[in-house]
Amino acid sequence: MLSRIAESLFWIGRYTERADATARILDVHVERTLADPWIDENAVTTSLLAVMGTTVDPSVGRVGRRELLEKLAYDPVSSSSITGALGAARENARRARETVSSDMWESLNTTWNALASGRWRSASPHRFFSWVRERTAVVSGLVDATMSRDDSWQFFVLGRSLERADMTARLVATRAVGGTGTQWPLLLRSCGAYEAFLRAYQGSSTGAAGEQHAAEFLLLDRLFPRSVVNALNVAEGCLVAIDPQQRRVGYAEDARRIIGQARTRLEFQSSEQLLxxxxxxxxxxxxxxxxxxxxxxxxxxxxxxxxxxTAGRS
Incomplete structure (x- = not known):
């Protein structure tokens, strides 16, 4: 297939997953600041922006919820924000219009039109984040339901899986931003993982044992789709399907080697070491x-x- 089409599909997968995961992370942050009136909002917000790879202009002074939402939710230009990522996904779908399904294109286009209208700025953050999660789920569902399992689908899933591993790592990293630990149940819920976690471990996610099990589930579980190890495994599988060449020594693609090294570093450590x-x-x-x-x-x-x-990262 044409490299420009492959690139567009790869970035559609990354951008839609980025919008979804950013909405989840921001929902956790907003809920956390509303629930704890004693929290230092400036410190926590600054730390969260750093975790998300976004710099803050020192001349701004104190940074609060409004500045955070402008940077990571509503900015139409930055691909780090929800609106910017969905706009970039829609633009990539337009470039690959001959390959993506009509249903997928219409879903991305409808989502972008709703964002461009500005009506979601007046909604509560929680409602906006819930809507974003629903729209990105629709896109992913349409991709799985309407695309053949050829190279086009593999590139989309490869991009989605790399972004998912990255964003789950960022979500877990927010556990201690600002110096106060976020409760693991909140992180599990933000990934849609709480019920699956309870079924897997039949227990609470609080206390030392609960934290260890929650970390295992979000980072190491091979069956949960949003765990880091699962996402890296899926990305490896996509690379094998795209270019199945076998070599007697090493790997043909640097990407497969890098992903394999990251996965094994996690899998061969104990959860105590990770925590x-x-x-x-x-x-x-x-x-x-x-x-x-x-x-x-x-x-x-x-x-x-x-x-x-962001500068220095792609």
Whole structure:
């Protein structure tokens, strides 16, 4: 297939997943600040922006909920924001119009038109985030229901899986932003994982044992689709399907090697080790996803310029 079509599908997968995960992270943050009146909102918001890879102008002074939402929810230009990511997904779908299904295009176009109208700015943040999650779920469902399992679908799922691993790592990293620990049940709910977690462990996610089990579930569980290890496994499978060449030594693609190294670093550590060194571990996952995305671009989109999320990362 044409490299420009493959690139568009790859970034549609990344951008829709980014919008979904950013909505989940912001929903956790807003709920947290509303529930705790003693929280230092400026410190927590600044830390969250740093986790999300967004810089703050020092001249702004104190940064609160309004500035956070402008940067990560409503900004139509930045691909780090929900609105910007969905706009970029729609633009990539327009470029690959001959390949994506009509249902998928109409869903992305309808979503963008609703955002461009500005009516969601007047809604409560929770309602807006819930709507974003519903719309991105519709897009993913239409992709799975209307696309053949050929290279087009593989590139979409590859992009979605890399972004999912990256964003789950960011979500887990928000557990201690601002110096106060977020409760694991809140993180599990933000991933839609709470009920699945309870079925898997038949117990609470509070206390030392509960935190360990929750970390295992979000990072290491091979069956839950939003866990980091599951997402990296799916990404590896997509790369094998796209280019199934076998070599006697090593791997043909740098991306597969990078993803495999990141996955094994997680899988062969105990949950106690992960919890004791959580932030560096999550940063390592984010760096691996960025490096793998760059390697995919160099291998399959040689004429394209990598799309940058923030300076120094793609």
């Amino acid at each position: 004791s060194d959580l932030h560096p571990q999550m940063r390592g996952v984010q760096e691996a996803c960025s490096a793998a995305s760059q390697a995919v671009a160099e291998r399959f989109f040689p004429a394209a310029t990598a799309v940058s999320w």
